[in-house]
Amino acid sequence: MAKPSFVVWFFLALSIAFLASSISADRSFGQVCDASRFRELGLKMEDFGFCDSSLPYPVRVKDLVDRMTLPEKAQQLGDTATGVPRIGLPAYEWWSEALHGVADTGQPGSKATFFDDQIPGATSFPTVILTAASFNESLWKTIGQVVSTEARAMYNMGHAGLTFWSPNINVVRDPRWGRSQETPGEDPLVVGKYAVNYVRGLQDVEGTENITDLNSRPLKVAACCKHYAAYDLESWLGSDRFHFDSKVMEQDMRETFLKPFEMCVKDGDVSSVMCSFNRINGIPICADPQLLKDTIRGEWDLHGYIVSDCDSIEVMIDGHKWLGDTPEDAVAQTLKAGLDLDCGYKIGSYYGNYAGSAVEQGKVGEAEVDKALKNLYTVLMRLGYFDGIPQFKSLGKADVCSEEHVELAAEAARQGIVLLKNDNQTLPLNYGEIKSIAVVGPHANATEVMIGNYAGIPCRYVSPVDGFSAFGNVRYETGCADVACKNESLIFPAMRAAKKADATAIIVGLDLSVEAEGSDRVDLLLPGYQNQLIRQVASVSKGPVVLVVMSGGPVDISFVKNDPKIKAVLWVGYPGEEGGRAIADVVFGKYNPGGRLPLTWYGADYVDMLPMTSMAFRPIESLGYPGRTYKFFNGSTVYPFGHGLSYTQFNYNLKSSKRSLNIKLHKLQHCRNVNYSASAYKPMCPAVLIEDLKCHDNIEFEVQVKNVGRRDGSEVVMVYRVPPEGIVGAPMKELIAFKRVSVAAGRSMTIKFVVNACKSLGIVDYTANHLLPAGRHTIMIGDGAVSFPVNINFKY
Numbered sequence: 001m002a003k004p005s006f007v008v009w010f011f012l013a014l015s016i017a018f019l020a021s022s023i024s025a026d027r028s029f030g031q032v033c034d035a036s037r038f039r040e041l042g043l044k045m046e047d048f049g050f051c052d053s054s055l056p057y058p059v060r061v062k063d064l065v066d067r068m069t070l071p072e073k074a075q076q077l078g079d080t081a082t083g084v085p086r087i088g089l090p091a092y093e094w095w096s097e098a099l100h101g102v103a104d105t106g107q108p109g110s111k112a113t114f115f116d117d118q119i120p121g122a123t124s125f126p127t128v129i130l131t132a133a134s135f136n137e138s139l140w141k142t143i144g145q146v147v148s149t150e151a152r153a154m155y156n157m158g159h160a161g162l163t164f165w166s167p168n169i170n171v172v173r174d175p176r177w178g179r180s181q182e183t184p185g186e187d188p189l190v191v192g193k194y195a196v197n198y199v200r201g202l203q204d205v206e207g208t209e210n211i212t213d214l215n216s217r218p219l220k221v222a223a224c225c226k227h228y229a230a231y232d233l234e235s236w237l238g239s240d241r242f243h244f245d246s247k248v249m250e251q252d253m254r255e256t257f258l259k260p261f262e263m264c265v266k267d268g269d270v271s272s273v274m275c276s277f278n279r280i281n282g283i284p285i286c287a288d289p290q291l292l293k294d295t296i297r298g299e300w301d302l303h304g305y306i307v308s309d310c311d312s313i314e315v316m317i318d319g320h321k322w323l324g325d326t327p328e329d330a331v332a333q334t335l336k337a338g339l340d341l342d343c344g345y346k347i348g349s350y351y352g353n354y355a356g357s358a359v360e361q362g363k364v365g366e367a368e369v370d371k372a373l374k375n376l377y378t379v380l381m382r383l384g385y386f387d388g389i390p391q392f393k394s395l396g397k398a399d400v401c402s403e404e405h406v407e408l409a410a411e412a413a414r415q416g417i418v419l420l421k422n423d424n425q426t427l428p429l430n431y432g433e434i435k436s437i438a439v440v441g442p443h444a445n446a447t448e449v450m451i452g453n454y455a456g457i458p459c460r461y462v463s464p465v466d467g468f469s470a471f472g473n474v475r476y477e478t479g480c481a482d483v484a485c486k487n488e489s490l491i492f493p494a495m496r497a498a499k500k501a502d503a504t505a506i507i508v509g510l511d512l513s514v515e516a517e518g519s520d521r522v523d524l525l526l527p528g529y530q531n532q533l534i535r536q537v538a539s540v541s542k543g544p545v546v547l548v549v550m551s552g553g554p555v556d557i558s559f560v561k562n563d564p565k566i567k568a569v570l571w572v573g574y575p576g577e578e579g580g581r582a583i584a585d586v587v588f589g590k591y592n593p594g595g596r597l598p599l600t601w602y603g604a605d606y607v608d609m610l611p612m613t614s615m616a617f618r619p620i621e622s623l624g625y626p627g628r629t630y631k632f633f634n635g636s637t638v639y640p641f642g643h644g645l646s647y648t649q650f651n652y653n654l655k656s657s658k659r660s661l662n663i664k665l666h667k668l669q670h671c672r673n674v675n676y677s678a679s680a681y682k683p684m685c686p687a688v689l690i691e692d693l694k695c696h697d698n699i700e701f702e703v704q705v706k707n708v709g710r711r712d713g714s715e716v717v718m719v720y721r722v723p724p725e726g727i728v729g730a731p732m733k734e735l736i737a738f739k740r741v742s743v744a745a746g747r748s749m750t751i752k753f754v755v756n757a758c759k760s761l762g763i764v765d766y767t768a769n770h771l772l773p774a775g776r777h778t779i780m781i782g783d784g785a786v787s788f789p790v791n792i793n794f795k796y
């Protein structure tokens with residue numbers, strides 16, 4: 001009798017599930033090419049070639065576009081595509097976001113992604129700047145996979161689109177930038193590798209990663225690398241992103257601003273790129289055929305669509321007053337430049353309103369409109385929007401905020417957290433000995449603060465107070481009313497808590513009122529009385545003190561470096577919904593931290609040395625500007641790029657290396673000049689254009705990483721190159737490879753690196769030539785304790 005009753009229960013459960021899904025079916029959406037859908041519209045699906053799945057995508061997409069009238073076409077070119085009911089094409093909202101979890105922000109009104117009783121939240125990972133600090137490529141990809149699983153489940157339930165305008169891969173040029181938290185930091189290689197992994201995690205459908213026809217490669221969801229390019233200023237002392245003209249040298253474009261985008265398109269095979277608001281050297285980017293059509297689609301071979309940042313066309317006309325354009329002129333120009341989709345936010349889509357009249361006025365051919373539509377519908381075909389993708393059909397509510405996903409959010413925060421200071425091995429705190437902990441500061445009970453911007457509604461929050469409660473009795477005091485901390489009256493209660501507790505965690509930092517989209521910082525300090533709170537609480541604390549800094553961009557905490565009462569400091573970015581748990585796990589040694597700073601932490605005086613509007617990375621001596629990022633700034637820092645300690649110690653041993661390359665040139669390969677400082681040795685043949693070389697030469701070496709401490713831990717092995725001495729304008733050093741490894745106490749691990757000589761040792765000179773210089777290059781592991789030379793020699 002047991003069996004039948006199980007069967008009965010099973011079918012009962014099934015029919016309840018079916019009932020539940022049919023109740024909610026009003027907003028959910030199966031697939032366009034569904035015969036019963038067409039029947040309900042009074043149409044016969046067989047009549048429509050675009051639904052014939054035996055035909056290749058280009059044929060189907062052409063059939064679809066050819067069926068539309070010009071006004072109907074124009075209506076499909078905005079983010080809120082109206083659809084064409086006449087031919088069975090439903091409306092589609094292109095705008096969804098998934099920067100560090102499925103998000104619903106940035107889109108007021110009824111847009112594609114939303115939360116309600118049915119889907120109350122989605123897993124909210126740390127903001128990208130902290131995830132980047134893990135320097136763990138497989139983590140970046142795994143997060144992408146989990147986010148796209150949740151996104152696809154939400155799509156199945158009618159709660160999300162399929163096209164997500166993430167990640168943000170602008171290099172952080174200036175520490176004041178309000179959106180640093182959204183990005184993987186200041187190093188173009190790290191940013192590019194993050195982009196490739198996150199995009200592949202979001203997009204790739206298992207088993208089809210390597211399909212050769214990239215125009216039909218299936219997509220789990222579509223990602224978008226943004227904001228192209230040289231965009232990293234929000235609003236700073238009178239300059240703002242809607243009016244700003246980035247005066248950029250070609251050298252910096254090629255070397256820094258474009259590099260992550262190139263990697264994202266070529267290696268990540270991203271299906272979308274978003275152009276930004278600003279101008280570059282006078283031309284609004286979304287209207288620049290050289291930057292869009294020639295570079296992204298031509299040189300890099302994008303398979304996908306190019307979308308504008310929202311209202312870019314309006315900004316072009318009203319903000320930049322570019323060429324005094326009429327709407328039709330602007331729309332004609334952006335279509336011709338290669339902009340496929342126009343996101344309209346304040347006033348609707350310019351494409352929707354003016355693409356038809358621009359064609360009718362003869363300013364742009366209808367073929368340009370068709371080309372844009374074909375790029376768009378090819379992506380929707382690849383997403384299964386028309387035909388479905390069987391392996392995702394079963395994803396639903398149980399796949400959002402699952403225990404496994406929530407654990408990954410905690411794990412990501414733990415992996416990213418950076419131990420900045422740990423004198424006398426103050427951390428980890430001893431779990432048995434410490435019975436009470438004062439948890440004080442404006443972020444002591446942080447919740448929303450931990451998920452930063454472009455966030456959705458998280459599954460839950462574990463605040464620092466919650467996290468520490470698992471390890472002892474918490475005495476909680478805010479110390480400040482908020483981040484601005486304009487009033488010192490709350491410091492005394494915090495001091496009282498610290499006086500009594502066995503240990504003190506002071507949790508300070510910034511939030512979206514200080515650094516955000518639309519607002520840059522004007523200084524690098526903790527706001528208001530936060531410094532005073534730290535000093536006063538630390539000075540009276542009974543037990544050990546750990547300072548925890550929650551921020552996206554760097555803050556000048558140099559006063560803490562030499563404060564003997566504050567022996568331990570952690571930077572935790574904005575650590576996501578599980579952040580408090582991760583912080584407590586690190587403080588009490590349940591996890592040994594291994595994160596590294598993805599940004600240079602400049603001293604506060606840095607912002608007085610150069611305006612945020614100066615785009616150059618190299619120092620400008622005539623103006624007294626120091627350089628930017630670890631590659632070009634040679635002054636002292638609060639903490640350098642790549643800094644991060646562990647509770648154990650690691651030693652490096654270089655196992656093998658290839659030390660010289662003699663490259664024989666033939667008569668069509670020519671030596672190029674390189675600027676050397678007067679005193680330096682200059683080789684006879686100083687350099688060769690990389691595009692003239694075959695570039696098969698690899699440099700291989702093995703690094704043995706030994707954990708010589710008493711705790712298991714993970715280490716980020718960072719490999720830098722140092723160019724030959726004396727080359728004017730070359731970076732002081734540059735990251736060329738990195739790998740995070742776990743090594744048990746007393747054990748060692750050997751990592752093999754293979755770097756391509758041209759890719760890793762080349763330089764971009766002041767005329768934007770990509771050159772491989774001859775001479776003595778150096779490969780350096782970590783901060784330079786281990787290094788070896790690579791001599792490059794050109795001979796005819």
Ligand SMILES: *[C@@H]1O[C@H](CO)[C@@H](O)[C@H](O)[C@H]1NC(C)=O
Nearest residue numbers: 204205206207208209210211
């Ligand atoms: C795709 O190619 C990559 C790199 O060559 C390889 O690691 C991976 O296993 C391949 N995937 C499939 C499904 O063949």
Ligand SMILES: *[C@@H]1O[C@H](CO)[C@@H](O)[C@H](O)[C@H]1NC(C)=O
Nearest residue numbers: 422423424425563564565567
């Ligand atoms: C560590 O502790 C010892 C003894 O308490 C002290 O002399 C020393 O200065 C401390 N070192 C640091 C870096 O704080």
Ligand SMILES: *[C@@H]1O[C@H](CO)[C@@H](O)[C@H](O)[C@H]1NC(C)=O
Nearest residue numbers: 444445446447461463465476
């Ligand atoms: C922490 O914040 C949460 C959410 O704002 C609140 O519910 C909770 O009571 C706070 N905890 C303490 C100890 O004040």
Ligand SMILES: *[C@@H]1O[C@H](CO)[C@@H](O)[C@H](O)[C@H]1NC(C)=O
Nearest residue numbers: 480481486487488489490491
């Ligand atoms: C500081 O805050 C306290 C308590 O909230 C309030 O009573 C006091 O007036 C404030 N002082 C100032 C100068 O704002």
Ligand SMILES: *[C@@H]1O[C@H](CO)[C@@H](O)[C@H](O)[C@H]1NC(C)=O
Nearest residue numbers: 619620621626627633634635
């Ligand atoms: C840093 O760069 C400046 C400007 O190029 C130069 O004058 C100075 O000597 C450099 N300082 C160091 C410590 O290398």
Ligand SMILES: *[C@@H]1O[C@H](CO)[C@@H](O)[C@H](O)[C@H]1NC(C)=O
Nearest residue numbers: 673674675676728729765766
């Ligand atoms: C490099 O040398 C060329 C030719 O001598 C000179 O015109 C140019 O200004 C130099 N560039 C730099 C960055 O020093």
Ligand SMILES: *[C@@H]1O[C@H](CO)[C@@H](O)[C@H](O)[C@H]1NC(C)=O
Nearest residue numbers: 136138139142714740741742
């Ligand atoms: C990198 O992240 C992955 C995924 O979370 C994890 O399994 C792995 O242990 C991490 N590697 C290190 C060295 O921490």
